[in-house]
Amino acid sequence: MLLYQRRLAFILFLTVCLLLIGMMSAAAQNTVTLTGYIAALNGDPPRDSNLPPQQIFLLQDRNGQVIARLEGLDSYTAFSLRDQEVRVTGRSGGTQGQTGAFPTTPLPFLEVTDIQKSGGQPSAQGAPYGAPAVSGSQPWINILCQFQGDPDIPHAPGEYNALFGNTYPGIDHYWRQISYDTVNIAGTATHLVWLPLPRPRSYYAGSTSTANANLDALFADCVNAANPYVNFTLYDGINMMFSDVLDCCAWGGWYYTSLDGQYRSWSVTWLPPWAQEYDYITHEMGHGFGLSHSSGPQVNPPSGLDIYISQWDVMSRSGGTCLVWDAGFGCIPPGTISYSLYVSGWIPSSRIATISPGTGTTITLERLRQPLSGANYLMAKIPINGSSSRYYTVEARFKAPAGQQNYDQNIPDSAIIIHDVQVGRGGWPGTNTGPALVVVDNPAAGSASYVVNGENGRWKPGETFYDAANDIQISVLSQGESSFMIFISNQLPGAPTLTAPVGGSAITSPAPVFTWGAVKYAAGYEIQVDTTNDFTSGAVIAAQTNSTRYTAPVLAAGRPYYWRVRTLSSGGTFSDWSATASFQLDSAANAAPLPRQFATTTPTLSWNRIPWASGYKIEVSRTTSFGAISSAKIVTGVSTLASQTDPLANGLYYWRVCPRRNDGAFGACSKPDSFVVNVP
Ligand SMILES: [Zn+2]
Numbered sequence: 113m114l115l116y117q118r119r120l121a122f123i124l125f126l127t128v129c130l131l132l133i134g135m136m137s138a139a140a141q142n143t144v145t146l147t148g149y150i151a152a153l154n155g156d157p158p159r160d161s162n163l164p165p166q167q168i169f170l171l172q173d174r175n176g177q178v179i180a181r182l183e184g185l186d187s188y189t190a191f192s193l194r195d196q197e198v199r200v201t202g203r204s205g206g207t208q209g210q211t212g213a214f215p216t217t218p219l220p221f222l223e224v225t226d227i228q229k230s231g232g233q234p235s236a237q238g239a240p241y242g243a244p245a246v247s248g249s250q251p252w253i254n255i256l257c258q259f260q261g262d263p264d265i266p267h268a269p270g271e272y273n274a275l276f277g278n279t280y281p282g283i284d285h286y287w288r289q290i291s292y293d294t295v296n297i298a299g300t301a302t303h304l305v306w307l308p309l310p311r312p313r314s315y316y317a318g319s320t321s322t323a324n325a326n327l328d329a330l331f332a333d334c335v336n337a338a339n340p341y342v343n344f345t346l347y348d349g350i351n352m353m354f355s356d357v358l359d360c361c362a363w364g365g366w367y368y369t370s371l372d373g374q375y376r377s378w379s380v381t382w383l384p385p386w387a388q389e390y391d392y393i394t395h396e397m398g399h400g401f402g403l404s405h406s407s408g409p410q411v412n413p414p415s416g417l418d419i420y421i422s423q424w425d426v427m428s429r430s431g432g433t434c435l436v437w438d439a440g441f442g443c444i445p446p447g448t449i450s451y452s453l454y455v456s457g458w459i460p461s462s463r464i465a466t467i468s469p470g471t472g473t474t475i476t477l478e479r480l481r482q483p484l485s486g487a488n489y490l491m492a493k494i495p496i497n498g499s500s501s502r503y504y505t506v507e508a509r510f511k512a513p514a515g516q517q518n519y520d521q522n523i524p525d526s527a528i529i530i531h532d533v534q535v536g537r538g539g540w541p542g543t544n545t546g547p548a549l550v551v552v553d554n555p556a557a558g559s560a561s562y563v564v565n566g567e568n569g570r571w572k573p574g575e576t577f578y579d580a581a582n583d584i585q586i587s588v589l590s591q592g593e594s595s596f597m598i599f600i601s602n603q604l605p606g607a608p609t610l611t612a613p614v615g616g617s618a619i620t621s622p623a624p625v626f627t628w629g630a631v632k633y634a635a636g637y638e639i640q641v642d643t644t645n646d647f648t649s650g651a652v653i654a655a656q657t658n659s660t661r662y663t664a665p666v667l668a669a670g671r672p673y674y675w676r677v678r679t680l681s682s683g684g685t686f687s688d689w690s691a692t693a694s695f696q697l698d699s700a701a702n703a704a705p706l707p708r709q710f711a712t713t714t715p716t717l718s719w720n721r722i723p724w725a726s727g728y729k730i731e732v733s734r735t736t737s738f739g740a741i742s743s744a745k746i747v748t749g750v751s752t753l754a755s756q757t758d759p760l761a762n763g764l765y766y767w768r769v770c771p772r773r774n775d776g777a778f779g780a781c782s783k784p785d786s787f788v789v790n791v792p
Contacts, residue, residue, distance in 0.1 A: 144203075153166075153327065155168070157361050184202070203222070251298060251348060255302075257334040258355040260309055281436075317358045353388055403427045424524075449531060470605060470632070472683065475492060476592075476596070482519075494600060500535075508528055527571055586600050618696045626641070637662075653764050669699040674692050710790065724771075729744065733765065765789065
């Protein structure tokens with residue numbers, strides 16, 4: 113062995129050893145399977161605080177005890193498993209210490225590798241897997257908890273009670289209108305007393321720049337304070353209003369516990385005074401309803417604070433320009449985006465236009481908020497390459513004038529808004545973005561906020577979004593009083609490429625075979641063959657076929673021909689014509705004469721005798737459907753078995769003969785036969 117080969121062998125040996133050691137240590141890492149329910153909590157810092165968002169996924173056992181913190185999950189997956197008992201398998205990443213959100217016991221961190229429904233009984237809420245629809249009455253109880261020794265309260269209890277009313281702009285009215293009356297919070301109540309917590313704020317939380325509040329203890333003590341007065345089984349959600357700041361954040365999501373003898377998940381919010389505003393309250397309640405953050409732009413998936421920039425969604429940055437506000441509780445937020453409405457099951461399926469691959473269509477999109485038309489589509493969904501987890505949503509947003517009882521007054525403008533959806537995007541830890549990101553036409557034009565909320569994210573009449581890689585086009589055609597007309601195509605089949613005969617090639621077959629390349633999603637093709645390159649000879653051969661191959665009828669030799677093909681879509685529309693190709697049709701050397709070729713404009717056609725016929729009708733047409741007749745003759749007498757046509761131009765014709773009965777009616781006609789008039 114040469115020296116360098118020995119060295120190489122030694123290096124290889126070392127590499128293998130290192131790999132083996134690596135594999136052994138990976139195997140030594142604990143793989144754990146735990147059974148329980150998944151709770152999800154989102155921590156949202158104050159706007160403009162420059163603090164990062166937080167997301168916590170917990171596994172709770174049947175007693176409500178938190179048994180692990182989960183990593184590698186996203187909001188959508190977690191919500192689709194709400195109230196399902198699951199077996200979670202993951203790699204144990206050590207334990208959490210005594211600080212943080214749920215410090216009752218040191219918690220194992222589990223990096224999730226697999227989740228299976230355990231088949232255990234669902235709890236009371238019982239939403240089926242994959243159908244995270246929230247519907248019907250979802251009453252919340254507002255409880256107001258004052259830290260020991262805290263002299264201040266943010267609002268009098270009656271003010272909260274008034275905020276949740278079912279007339280505009282009450283929060284019950286808000287959810288009814290946002291969800292097209294699928295969800296309401298009728299039955300929501302406020303416990304009309306500030307309840308004392310047993311300990312001062314300092315017991316529950318420290319610095320306001322990190323996530324450190326003991327949410328578990330805050331929940332337990334606030335709910336315990338209210339428990340003598342509140343029957344929690346009457347409610348699906350619990351808003352906890354606190355008299356002082358917590359940690360970095362306001363929190364919202366769902367959490368399992370046993371209250372008043374019932375074990376289940378409750379939607380829960382932890383709201384410090386700065387979050388006791390209309391838009392923060394609805395945002396945190398939205399997390400309770402399973403709504404994800406949304407953001408944009410669609411490229412360079414946003415992270416950190418960039419999830420709070422989209423002014424088109426209460427689940428991103430509410431409150432762009434604040435034209436409409438509540439006197440006590442601040443800016444009234446916009447509603448949520450069509451993606452959230454769609455996954456929540458809040459848009460009737462009849463109001464969703466799905467533009468499948470291979471189709472293109474023009475539709476009217478009614479505005480998403482309190483539409484005027486009860487019939488138009490409210491969103492379009494464009495599956496990318498037919499995927500169920502990658503798609504675009506298209507929605508019409510109208511900035512409602514003040515005075516209209518509608519929740520889109522504070523959006524930036526009236527425009528078509530497009531979102532790029534990737535189900536499962538935005539897991540934690542990681543980007544903490546959402547599945548739906550605003551599509552902008554020039555992400556480099558400025559800051560994320562500038563492009564998402566500005567003209568780059570607003571699609572207006574005359575503008576078209578092209579996704580060239582996926583062959584998707586969205587064109588805004590016009591804007592009406594409460595709707596936009598748009599054209600959407602999704603891999604709409606284009607013109608085919610002609611294969612043969614092309615380039616003026618010489619052909620000697622009297623019935624040439626035409627071939628072209630298959631077009632994806634084509635429902636069929638139409639071919640034209642003519643003696644002029646603008647297809648105006650008046651004798652065009654036209655045919656439709658499902659195949660990429662067409663055999664022409666017998667053609668007259670000794671001249672050039674031109675042909676082209678266009679593609680039929682499943683929606684019945686045609687593509688543009690292909691490029692025109694040409695060929696020269698010659699007689700083969702020593703070719704036999706061709707039958708049914710007439711060097712006269714008035715060929716004589718003949719047929720066999722039908723004994724019972726008293727005469728015959730002879731029809732000649734350019735097409736086999738005999739829609740337009742080029743020559744029609746009627747002959748009488750049992751022995752007249754031939755007829756000359758009217759004068760015909762050069763070209764291909766079809767003819768048929770129909771026998772006449774004694775009563776004057778015609779019997780069944782012959783099958784069409786073709787012939788060619790080719791007068792030199
Ligand atoms: Zn949030």
